[in-house]
Amino acid sequence: MRLFLILLCFFMVLTGCDVEEAQTYAQKQREMPSDKDPKKSVQAEKANQPKQENPITPESNEQKKEPQPEEPLKKPEQVSASAREQEQIEVEKLKQQTLFYKGLSTQKRVALTFDDGPDRYYTLQILDILKKEKVPATFFVVGNLSKIYPDVLRRIDQEGHVIGNHSWNHPQFTKLSQSGINSQLSRTNAVIKEAIGKEPRLFRPPYGAMNTRVEKQIGSQGYKIIQWSVDTRDWSGRSSKQIVNTVINQVEPGGIILQHSAGGEKLRTTVEALPQIISYLKKNGYEFVTVDELLYVPAYFETSR
Numbered sequence: 099m100r101l102f103l104i105l106l107c108f109f110m111v112l113t114g115c116d117v118e119e120a121q122t123y124a125q126k127q128r129e130m131p132s133d134k135d136p137k138k139s140v141q142a143e144k145a146n147q148p149k150q151e152n153p154i155t156p157e158s159n160e161q162k163k164e165p166q167p168e169e170p171l172k173k174p175e176q177v178s179a180s181a182r183e184q185e186q187i188e189v190e191k192l193k194q195q196t197l198f199y200k201g202l203s204t205q206k207r208v209a210l211t212f213d214d215g216p217d218r219y220y221t222l223q224i225l226d227i228l229k230k231e232k233v234p235a236t237f238f239v240v241g242n243l244s245k246i247y248p249d250v251l252r253r254i255d256q257e258g259h260v261i262g263n264h265s266w267n268h269p270q271f272t273k274l275s276q277s278g279i280n281s282q283l284s285r286t287n288a289v290i291k292e293a294i295g296k297e298p299r300l301f302r303p304p305y306g307a308m309n310t311r312v313e314k315q316i317g318s319q320g321y322k323i324i325q326w327s328v329d330t331r332d333w334s335g336r337s338s339k340q341i342v343n344t345v346i347n348q349v350e351p352g353g354i355i356l357q358h359s360a361g362g363e364k365l366r367t368t369v370e371a372l373p374q375i376i377s378y379l380k381k382n383g384y385e386f387v388t389v390d391e392l393l394y395v396p397a398y399f400e401t402s403r
């Protein structure tokens with residue numbers, strides 16, 4: 099704005115106007131009433147956020163015209179080498195972790211996750227969409243349904259997705275005894291192993307319920323506990339638009355997105371929203387990976403276990 103004023107004054111002087119007049123004009127411009135009330139303006143900004151990640155404002159145009167101070171010479175290869183080193187340190191930290199909410203913020207990657215399946219209705223529709231879009235995902239399945247639909251587990255596995263353990267019948271682990279927890283984990287892993295020949299190391303706690311006691315118990319057995327950074331609340335009967343907007347507003351590099359692949363007719367909007375979510379993330383340069391890839395942890399236990 100200051101530069102604009104200076105330029106304006108300069109122009110006015112050249113064309114015979116005095117500075118005072120120029121300032122009055124500029125003042126009037128600032129006081130012009132907006133056509134949007136502040137509330138609407140904020141809403142519009144929010145609605146436009148995803149399309150305008152780096153909006154070019156008049157101010158930023160002006161700044162570009164200003165002479166920039168000379169920057170000290172940098173060696174690009176040194177900068178990227180140190181960034182790489184830093185990233186490697188972060189990766190090593192991830193590998194040591196037991197409890198996760200998201201991956202590295204320096205990598206524009208995202209993991210789609212689907213809980214509570216499998217079934218033969220929504221899970222299959224979700225698999226069809228993922229196949230068409232060539233997008234991998236992670237399915238946290240419950241043991242009691244895995245026993246009924248082993249063929250769906252096999253399809254999930256064969257199409258390049260990863261399967262995680264989501265307990266046998268969806269209890270709150272913080273309310274279970276040590277043996278109750280072990281039984282939930284091992285029974286579920288047994289039916290998954292029977293279906294696909296592999297035992298998941300990724301575990302998602304039902305309801306996200308977790309505490310230090312449970313974390314230590316599960317972590318000591320080699321499991322990785324996977325929470326999420328974006329909760330679409332798709333199970334609650336939200337419209338597909340609301341689900342998509344939740345992703346648009348909350349997703350960040352390294353994000354883990356929570357959705358569901360079974361559990362009632364309200365998931366119709368999960369299926370409706372999925373192609374739009376994928377389209378948005380692709381357009382914004384996100385790479386889709388499975389949770390194990392996102393977090394640099396193994397998806398399954400070694401077969402010798």
Ligand code: ZN
Nearest residue numbers: 213214304305
């Ligand atoms: Zn669940």
